Amino acid sequence: MRRPRTQIMVMMLLLLAALAAPSVAAAQASPHPAGGPPMPGAPGGPPPPDTMLVPMLLQSANLTPEQEARVRAIVAARQAAMRALVDQLRRAEDDLADRLFATGASNDVSAAVARVSQLRDQLLQESARAALDVRSVLTADQLARATYVKDRMRALQAEIRQLMQPMGRRNP
Numbered sequence: 001m002r003r004p005r006t007q008i009m010v011m012m013l014l015l016l017a018a019l020a021a022p023s024v025a026a027a028q029a030s031p032h033p034a035g036g037p038p039m040p041g042a043p044g045g046p047p048p049p050d051t052m053l054v055p056m057l058l059q060s061a062n063l064t065p066e067q068e069a070r071v072r073a074i075v076a077a078r079q080a081a082m083r084a085l086v087d088q089l090r091r092a093e094d095d096l097a098d099r100l101f102a103t104g105a106s107n108d109v110s111a112a113v114a115r116v117s118q119l120r121d122q123l124l125q126e127s128a129r130a131a132l133d134v135r136s137v138l139t140a141d142q143l144a145r146a147t148y149v150k151d152r153m154r155a156l157q158a159e160i161r162q163l164m165q166p167m168g169r170r171n172p
Contacts, residue, residue: 054131060149061142074133082126089119 096112138146
């Protein structure tokens with residue numbers, strides 16, 4: 001019975017990866033100002049915030065087999081649309097990069113920026129709808145447990161960030 005839960009986790013990771021991909025790429029491309037610690041998602045840096053949170057929350061909610069099946073159906077129903085949006089976003093980001101670094105090209109990149117922004121917004125909207133659909137599967141007790149785990153994970157992330165600050169910049 002372990003296999004279905006693993007498949008759900010993999011599908012949710014794919015869904016979240018689609019949402020996090022633009023943020024991770026931007027973080028890797030943008031070093032921290034003033035030579036500080038790496039940005040979240042950058043090599044050697046902390047993980048992107050909340051990227052892995054939904055699968056962990058679902059696992060902590062202890063879904064029943066029926067709930068697992070419903071979550072699997074929700075993710076499967078949205079998978080093609082998410083994949084298409086991610087592909088479009090990658091192409092739009094490539095187009096933007098090409099326009100930014102083209103020699104002799106116009107500095108007018110506003111249309112390309114608008115397209116990237118529009119696709120990121122669509123991806124966020126689709127991901128939020130999927131997350132709300134998944135949330136509707138949870139009982140009140142499961143949602144309370146997931147909320148507790150989410151809050152605890154955020155507190156741990158904040159503690160890790162604090163510990164990773166250079167000595168002179170740490171809050172006591």
